[in-house]
Amino acid sequence: MGKNLLIVHGGGPTAVINASLYGAVMEAKASAEIGHVYGARGGTGGLMDEKLVDLGAMPDDELALLLQTPGSAIGSSRDALEEAEYQRIADVLQKYQIDYVLMNGGNGSMDTCGKIYHTCRDHGMDVLVCGIPKTMDNDLSVTDHSPGYGSAARYLAQSVKEVAADVHGLPIHVVVIEALGRNAGWVTAAAALAEDEDGLGPDLIYLPEVPFDDEKFLAAVSEKLKTKKGLVVVASEGLRYADGTPIVDPVMTVGRATYFGGVSEKLANLVIKHLGYKARSEKPGLLGRASMACVSPVDQEEAEIAGREAVRAVLAGETGKMVAFRRVSGAEEPYRAEPFLVPIEEVMMYEKTMPKEFIKEDGSGVTEAFKEYARPLIGGALPRMLRLE
Amino acid sequence: MGKNLLIVHGGGPTAVINASLYGAVMEAKASAEIGHVYGARGGTGGLMDEKLVDLGAMPDDELALLLQTPGSAIGSSRDALEEAEYQRIADVLQKYQIDYVLMNGGNGSMDTCGKIYHTCRDHGMDVLVCGIPKTMDNDLSVTDHSPGYGSAARYLAQSVKEVAADVHGLPIHVVVIEALGRNAGWVTAAAALAEDEDGLGPDLIYLPEVPFDDEKFLAAVSEKLKTKKGLVVVASEGLRYADGTPIVDPVMTVGRATYFGGVSEKLANLVIKHLGYKARSEKPGLLGRASMACVSPVDQEEAEIAGREAVRAVLAGETGKMVAFRRVSGAEEPYRAEPFLVPIEEVMMYEKTMPKEFIKEDGSGVTEAFKEYARPLIGGALPRMLRLE
Numbered sequence: 010m011g012k013n014l015l016i017v018h019g020g021g022p023t024a025v026i027n028a029s030l031y032g033a034v035m036e037a038k039a040s041a042e043i044g045h046v047y048g049a050r051g052g053t054g055g056l057m058d059e060k061l062v063d064l065g066a067m068p069d070d071e072l073a074l075l076l077q078t079p080g081s082a083i084g085s086s087r088d089a090l091e092e093a094e095y096q097r098i099a100d101v102l103q104k105y106q107i108d109y110v111l112m113n114g115g116n117g118s119m120d121t122c123g124k125i126y127h128t129c130r131d132h133g134m135d136v137l138v139c140g141i142p143k144t145m146d147n148d149l150s151v152t153d154h155s156p157g158y159g160s161a162a163r164y165l166a167q168s169v170k171e172v173a174a175d176v177h178g179l180p181i182h183v184v185v186i187e188a189l190g191r192n193a194g195w196v197t198a199a200a201a202l203a204e205d206e207d208g209l210g211p212d213l214i215y216l217p218e219v220p221f222d223d224e225k226f227l228a229a230v231s232e233k234l235k236t237k238k239g240l241v242v243v244a245s246e247g248l249r250y251a252d253g254t255p256i257v258d259p260v261m262t263v264g265r266a267t268y269f270g271g272v273s274e275k276l277a278n279l280v281i282k283h284l285g286y287k288a289r290s291e292k293p294g295l296l297g298r299a300s301m302a303c304v305s306p307v308d309q310e311e312a313e314i315a316g317r318e319a320v321r322a323v324l325a326g327e328t329g330k331m332v333a334f335r336r337v338s339g340a341e342e343p344y345r346a347e348p349f350l351v352p353i354e355e356v357m358m359y360e361k362t363m364p365k366e367f368i369k370e371d372g373s374g375v376t377e378a379f380k381e382y383a384r385p386l387i388g389g390a391l392p393r394m395l396r397l398e
Numbered sequence: 399m400g401k402n403l404l405i406v407h408g409g410g411p412t413a414v415i416n417a418s419l420y421g422a423v424m425e426a427k428a429s430a431e432i433g434h435v436y437g438a439r440g441g442t443g444g445l446m447d448e449k450l451v452d453l454g455a456m457p458d459d460e461l462a463l464l465l466q467t468p469g470s471a472i473g474s475s476r477d478a479l480e481e482a483e484y485q486r487i488a489d490v491l492q493k494y495q496i497d498y499v500l501m502n503g504g505n506g507s508m509d510t511c512g513k514i515y516h517t518c519r520d521h522g523m524d525v526l527v528c529g530i531p532k533t534m535d536n537d538l539s540v541t542d543h544s545p546g547y548g549s550a551a552r553y554l555a556q557s558v559k560e561v562a563a564d565v566h567g568l569p570i571h572v573v574v575i576e577a578l579g580r581n582a583g584w585v586t587a588a589a590a591l592a593e594d595e596d597g598l599g600p601d602l603i604y605l606p607e608v609p610f611d612d613e614k615f616l617a618a619v620s621e622k623l624k625t626k627k628g629l630v631v632v633a634s635e636g637l638r639y640a641d642g643t644p645i646v647d648p649v650m651t652v653g654r655a656t657y658f659g660g661v662s663e664k665l666a667n668l669v670i671k672h673l674g675y676k677a678r679s680e681k682p683g684l685l686g687r688a689s690m691a692c693v694s695p696v697d698q699e700e701a702e703i704a705g706r707e708a709v710r711a712v713l714a715g716e717t718g719k720m721v722a723f724r725r726v727s728g729a730e731e732p733y734r735a736e737p738f739l740v741p742i743e744e745v746m747m748y749e750k751t752m753p754k755e756f757i758k759e760d761g762s763g764v765t766e767a768f769k770e771y772a773r774p775l776i777g778g779a780l781p782r783m784l785r786l787e
Contacts, residue, residue: 018567021568022564022567022568027784048786050786050787051567051787054569062786064786071784072784074782074783074784075784077781077782077783078563078783078784078785079560079563079564079783080560080562080563080564080565080566080567080568081567081568081787082563082567082783082784082785082786082787083567083786083787084566084567084568084786084787085567085568086568086569087568087569167690167691168685168689171468171469171684171685171688171689171690172684172685172688173469174467174468174469174471174688175411175468175469175684175687175688176469176684177469177473178407178411178440178469178470178471178472178473178474179410179411179469179470179473179474179475179476180443180475180476184684271660271663274660274663289683289684290681290683291681291682291683291684291685292679292680292681292682292683293680293681293682293683293685294678294679294680294681294682295560295561295564295565295573295678295680296557296560296561296680296682296685298564299560299561299563299564300557300560300691301556301560301781302556302689302691302692303691392466392690393463393466394463394466394467394468394471395416395460395461395463395464395467395471396467396471397437397439397451397453397471397472397473398439398440398470398471398472398473
């Protein structure tokens with residue numbers, strides 16, 4: 010009788026979270042040492058309710074659909090857990106004779122993962138625990154980047170390019186596109202990759218790491234419109250003023266997550282009201298992490314590798330670790346990255362924002378160093394477009 | 399010395415407007431009778447300023463980039479023209495010895511097209527004029543459907559499916575997606591195609607043809623949430639109350655175009671405020687007509703055919719016509735459509751909304767008849783997704 014493995018998803022999904030699930034399940038199914046491969050339906054909440062799905066019993070062709078399914082195919086949850094809930098999780102793990110727990114998520118989920126690890130260790134349970142990195146926000150520390158980011162970055166860059174092509178052909182003056190990422194500007198910054206090849210890219214980029222200023226924004230728009238008839242502005246959903254207050258009120262706060270709305274609408278209305286130019290706003294929102302048509306092949310492959318590596322780690326006796334990636338290619342070489350293990354304590358709840366060298370000194374957008382960092386992650390150049398207008 | 403052909407774009411672009419341009423230019427280049435193939439840079443406004451680009455002189459591999467470029471590659475304009483401006487256009491046509499004019503656009507542009515035709519005819523000019531249909535809104539009359547619609551429909555259906563997959567895995571209660579189309583619900587309705595195959599589709603659809611009612615909306619959401627944990631609501635950007643007033647104020651009106659904003663945000667806030675459920679809104683906006691990743695192959699092919707047919711029409715001596723499509727396949731046969739010519743007067747400024755047989759009697763969504771109509775236009779089934787949550 011083999012050992013039983015359980016996979017749990019935490020937090021918001023990405024376009025490739027199910028690729029990690031696929032990798033983990035396929036790796037586990039291929040191992041003679043592993044018996045059941047369970048998924049927790051609905052994250053830790055579902056786990057406490059003993060809602061498990063037997064992934065190992067599913068045929069491979071069904072499992073392959075995971076590679077074209079966004080969202081978390083087994084569900085997820087967002088709640089921070091109380092002490093008693095970790096105890097309940099330990100009880101469920103014992104009841105179902107789970108030997109290996111893989112927790113897939115971002116920094117909040119890695120906190121949960123670390124606490125499950127500590128709970129099992131403190132109870133003397135023979136359960137090995139490993140984290141699978143996942144965040145479209147790219148804000149996990151230690152790792153060079155996180156699965157989910159490359160696809161979110163490709164989605165935004167492609168979308169900005171498409172909107173730029175649309176706007177440049179028309180007498181619309183300003184379009185503001187809102188990007189996901191409340192505190193870290195990694196996704197917003199990826200808009201800069203749109204301008205590769207044909208120059209169809211963003212005119213102004215506003216990162217959450219840089220304090221926003223209404224007057225400076227309006228002055229920048231006015232200045233750009235002196236020489237260009239249509240502007241594309243990309244703004245993080247989490248923009249704040251210098252005093253730390255968001256430039257829009259939060260729509261609602263639920264558990265760890267606060268939903269802000271209308272940053273793009275606010276900026277478009279500023280342009281209309283103060284400058285008198287035509288402006289509109291677009292907020293693709295969840296599509297920024299769910300669009301399968303814009304999945305980065307590099308990202309999808311690494312997501313699958315992350316899932317497989319986590320299985321290999323627990324099979325090798327590792328525990329209390331998270332799979333991370335390090336870039337091993339030199340400056341002039343083609344991109345290569347390899348997985349390694351990092352102690353879970355080093356990533357629990359730590360949020361990695363954009364470093365100074367990736368942001369222009371005056372705060373107006375990103376540096377070439379950032380573009381070099383992000384370009385390989387989106388998995389190939391965007392389709393070149395033709396402009397004759 | 400051959401005859402000279404001019405192509406002009408009008409109104410908002412689609413994902414395949416440049417496929418029509420490609421078809422027209424390639425067909426014209428292949429004709430020994432045609433000399434110069436010009437494009438007006440920036441629509442009729444650019445034409446009056448004599449801003450022409452010599453498309454016929456461009457290499458084929460450059461022109462092929464048109465098939466992956468959204469927006470209008472030669473620019474466009476939106477303004478309704480005055481009498482004197484038609485005179486100015488006639489002068490420019492004479493100056494550049496234009497023999498054939500192809501005007502690509504929706505019903506506003508077909509009005510312009512018809513007036514250019516009338517002006518040339520009234521002045522005894524030997525200029526043949528033909529319209530190329532284009533509207534993501536699908537609101538041109540006579541034609542079974544218009545190039546641009548199939549891709550916009552595919553984008554929305556795919557996006558709704560992706561958001562549904564995202565939402566069903568999470569404890570978000572309601573997501574409202576805003577669809578383009580102010581007066582006609584064709585694009586909004588296409589959301590219903592998302593549920594094919596795996597049931598991941600919209601829970602509620604609100605068309606602009608059906609008067610909106612806040613109370614009924616809230617009751618429908620409450621009812622659905624009794625049996626389902628996450629809802630996807632799709633709402634047209636042009637929703638109105640029974641008295642005809644938009645449910646949100648217009649952000650701005652410019653020429654023929656009025657920009658409404660925030661229908662999805664308004665509905666999400668209604669849910670939060672009156673029902674106390676978590677809700678968020680997404681407004682992909684221009685991406686709904688600019689996304690190349692979701693282009694319908696059927697739509698793109700028909701767009702190219704429309705461009706080629708317009709060239710063939712003027713070469714055959716036709717004038718004052720628009721290319722249209724009729725469906726020639728029987729009920730149980732694979733989809734087939736063929737182009738034909740319709741007098742331009744029959745389509746000028748006439749807006750085709752959804753017929754009664756495509757809308758459920760109680761107004762709550764679309765009928766099977768609509769789905770049978772729209773399904774072939776999106777060019778193949780959407781990728782199947784896996785749900786285990």
